Amino acid sequence: MMSTKSYMEAVNESHYQTLEEIEDAFVMGEDVESGLTGTTGGLVQEFGPDRVRNTPISEPGFTGLGIGAAMVGKRPIVEYQINTATYVSMDQVVNQAAKLSHMSDGQIKAPVTITVPMAGAPGSLAGQHSDNPYPAFMNYGVKTVVPTTPYDAKGLFRSAVEEDDPVMVFFPTVLQANEGEVPDESYTVPLGEADVRREGGDVTVVAVGETVEMALEVADDLADEIDVEVVDPRTLVPLDEATILESVEKTGRVVVADNANRLCGAAAEIASRVANVGFWSLEAPVKRVTRLHTVPPSFAPPQEERVLADADTIETAVRDLV
Amino acid sequence: MSQETASLEGYDGDLLRELYRKMYLVRTFENTVQELVESGDVFTDAHLMQGQEATAIGATQALREGDYMTTTHRPHGHILGMGVEPRRVMAEIGGRETGISGGRGGEMHMFDPSQGIIGSNGIVGASLPHAAGAALASQLDGDDAVAIAFFGDGASNQGVVHETMNLAAVWELPVLFLVENNGYAVTFPVEESSGPDHLADRAAGYGMPGKTIDGQDVVTVYDEVSDAVDSIRSGGGPQFIEAETYRYLDHTVSLTGMFDYRSEEEEEQWHERDPIPNFRTRLIEADAVDEDEIESIEKTETERVEAAVEFMEESEFPPAEDAAAHFYQNEDYDGVYQPRYR
Numbered sequence: 001m002m003s004t005k006s007y008m009e010a011v012n013e014s015h016y017q018t019l020e021e022i023e024d025a026f027v028m029g030e031d032v033e034s035g036l037t038g039t040t041g042g043l044v045q046e047f048g049p050d051r052v053r054n055t056p057i058s059e060p061g062f063t064g065l066g067i068g069a070a071m072v073g074k075r076p077i078v079e080y081q082i083n084t085a086t087y088v089s090m091d092q093v094v095n096q097a098a099k100l101s102h103m104s105d106g107q108i109k110a111p112v113t114i115t116v117p118m119a120g121a122p123g124s125l126a127g128q129h130s131d132n133p134y135p136a137f138m139n140y141g142v143k144t145v146v147p148t149t150p151y152d153a154k155g156l157f158r159s160a161v162e163e164d165d166p167v168m169v170f171f172p173t174v175l176q177a178n179e180g181e182v183p184d185e186s187y188t189v190p191l192g193e194a195d196v197r198r199e200g201g202d203v204t205v206v207a208v209g210e211t212v213e214m215a216l217e218v219a220d221d222l223a224d225e226i227d228v229e230v231v232d233p234r235t236l237v238p239l240d241e242a243t244i245l246e247s248v249e250k251t252g253r254v255v256v257a258d259n260a261n262r263l264c265g266a267a268a269e270i271a272s273r274v275a276n277v278g279f280w281s282l283e284a285p286v287k288r289v290t291r292l293h294t295v296p297p298s299f300a301p302p303q304e305e306r307v308l309a310d311a312d313t314i315e316t317a318v319r320d321l322v
Numbered sequence: 323m324s325q326e327t328a329s330l331e332g333y334d335g336d337l338l339r340e341l342y343r344k345m346y347l348v349r350t351f352e353n354t355v356q357e358l359v360e361s362g363d364v365f366t367d368a369h370l371m372q373g374q375e376a377t378a379i380g381a382t383q384a385l386r387e388g389d390y391m392t393t394t395h396r397p398h399g400h401i402l403g404m405g406v407e408p409r410r411v412m413a414e415i416g417g418r419e420t421g422i423s424g425g426r427g428g429e430m431h432m433f434d435p436s437q438g439i440i441g442s443n444g445i446v447g448a449s450l451p452h453a454a455g456a457a458l459a460s461q462l463d464g465d466d467a468v469a470i471a472f473f474g475d476g477a478s479n480q481g482v483v484h485e486t487m488n489l490a491a492v493w494e495l496p497v498l499f500l501v502e503n504n505g506y507a508v509t510f511p512v513e514e515s516s517g518p519d520h521l522a523d524r525a526a527g528y529g530m531p532g533k534t535i536d537g538q539d540v541v542t543v544y545d546e547v548s549d550a551v552d553s554i555r556s557g558g559g560p561q562f563i564e565a566e567t568y569r570y571l572d573h574t575v576s577l578t579g580m581f582d583y584r585s586e587e588e589e590e591q592w593h594e595r596d597p598i599p600n601f602r603t604r605l606i607e608a609d610a611v612d613e614d615e616i617e618s619i620e621k622t623e624t625e626r627v628e629a630a631v632e633f634m635e636e637s638e639f640p641p642a643e644d645a646a647a648h649f650y651q652n653e654d655y656d657g658v659y660q661p662r663y664r
Contacts, residue, residue: 061485068455104433105424106648164651192655238655
């Protein structure tokens with residue numbers, strides 16, 4: 001059965017079904033019993049406070065506890081209420097969770113899922129609450145998922161929990177009211193598979209996270225002039241390079257869009273691979289649309305808008321290529 | 323009670339022999355590693371624990387199968403205490419594929435979850451939440467496993483350590499925090515790094531029992547940790563033990579004698595309290611173990627360490643082509659490991 005659900009309803013349902021179907025799964029984070037971020041509303045009533053567990057504001061501590069529980073067989077879901085709180089616990093994520101399998105020669109597995117339900121800039125939350133922090137974690141090889149539709153959000157979250165590695169899932173705030181057709185039962189969307197969200201022959205826009213909607217809007221607006229293909233990688237690590245390169249082979253023109261920091265970002269990694277492996281298919285330079293440098297968005301709207309990626313800039317990039 | 327006066331009456335002979343055997347093994351092992359480092363026969367520096375054996379062994383012998391242990395960058399005594407074959411530890415120190423971490427970790431990073439060792443850790447304080455997380459899993463499963471987290475006086479001022487203790491206390495987790503207070507974080511004296519007279523005084527602030535004990539008396543450590551673990555196992559919540567101990571060497575072998583941060587007099591006083599010869603004398607004087615038997619134990623353990631060195635030397639390094647393997651558990655994605663050059 002399919003029904004229309006909002007992005008966050010799909011995420012909430014996936015949390016519910018995951019706890020129902022995976023005995024070793026539990027959720028912890030700040031205010032998860034209240035369901036403050038929308039991911040866990042109604043769960044504590046069903047599964048109790050052992051499996052839906054409020055934590056004090058101690059990100060390194062509770063992340064580390066999640067890792068420890070994962071090391072001995074649990075599948076913890078560790079939620080970060082604030083997108084930038086991930087920085088507070090960098091050691092536990094990148095130096096512990098991400099490295100323990102390798103350093104133990106495969107003896108330790110740490111299948112912890114770290115969720116960031118407030119990814120990106122929700123609007124006028126200023127510099128310390130408006131980041132898309134995933135490029136930092138990609139740099140350490142942490143498996144990274146950024147679902148952009150209600151369907152993907154539900155299925156990719158479930159795959160993340162089932163994965164035997166640490167996985168970070170970023171739910172872009174600005175997409176969370178979007179609606180879509182979503183199966184009522186549980187299902188998975190595999191990691192490492194991009195989705196061609198719109199087919200086109202002239203220009204490829206590889207769009208990450210919240211820029212997917214912008215790219216689709218641009219594609220619609222330009223439909224009479226330029227035939228734009230939109231590829232949503234969905235998973236940044238591992239990256240489905242083949243699907244991206246296939247599109248590049250067809251169009252020869254590529255814009256990579258991502259509403260995260262520009263330096264060493266997801267767009268930089270994708271652009272680099274396209275330029276390297278897809279070079280002989282290219283008919284124009286690879287363009288990137290990202291945030292302005294790594295400047296934090298201001299509280300004041302005009303400056304925030306100047307920093308963030310937007311549809312107009314993606315349109316400019318597409319036009320520049322043809 | 324101090325080691326000079328405590329009676330050994332009523333203690334099981336096998337237990338006493340085992341405590342001595344393992345302390346002797348650790349001392350011999352560490353002395354051997356020191357020689358290998360000094361001679362350049364291994365390509366590593368080493369964080370050795372001569373002087374701290376009573377704490378490592380007294381505490382690990384109080385655990386049972388199914389319990390969990392995390393430890394520090396000075397881990398060899400805890401790893402051997404958990405029953406790992408010395409040759410696997412030595413092979414790791416040599417970076418060999420037969421090592422406890424397949425040569426991936428070296429002397430600071432050792433893992434054997436099959437024996438409850440969910441890791442020694444190179445980041446000071448970082449492994450405490452892992453012990454507490456294992457304890458949380460145990461609590462969720464309703465089993466009676468206990469986790470012990472070894473850490474040092476240096477780690478006790480890390481943020482994640484405080485966070486973990488608070489979480490363990492509010493969730494009443496079955497975990498024992500055991501700080502080996504050897505007086506110095508590298509060269510920095512604990513009196514200058516930490517406010518309270520005793521680190522265990524902090525336990526009250528977290529809401530758990532805390533106690534400072536003589537870390538040089540293996541029987542005291544065994545008894546105190548056993549009592550704490552029994553209470554924790556029966557649902558009494560976390561506890562904090564501070565074992566006062568001393569590291570004879572500097573922070574690492576390569577730093578030997580480079581810094582003047584402690585007095586000869588202090589070092590001599592601690593050497594007089596050496597946990598191994600003092601316990602040996604006590605065993606003989608109390609007629610708990612014959613001297614012949616002690617000598618036989620010493621001979622056997624010395625041979626095991628010698629065999630461990632041979633095993634290490636005969637073992638191969640892990641193959642270069644496996645350098646990436648196991649970074650992920652699920653590796654089955656195209657291009658999951660990106661190359662150095664393309």
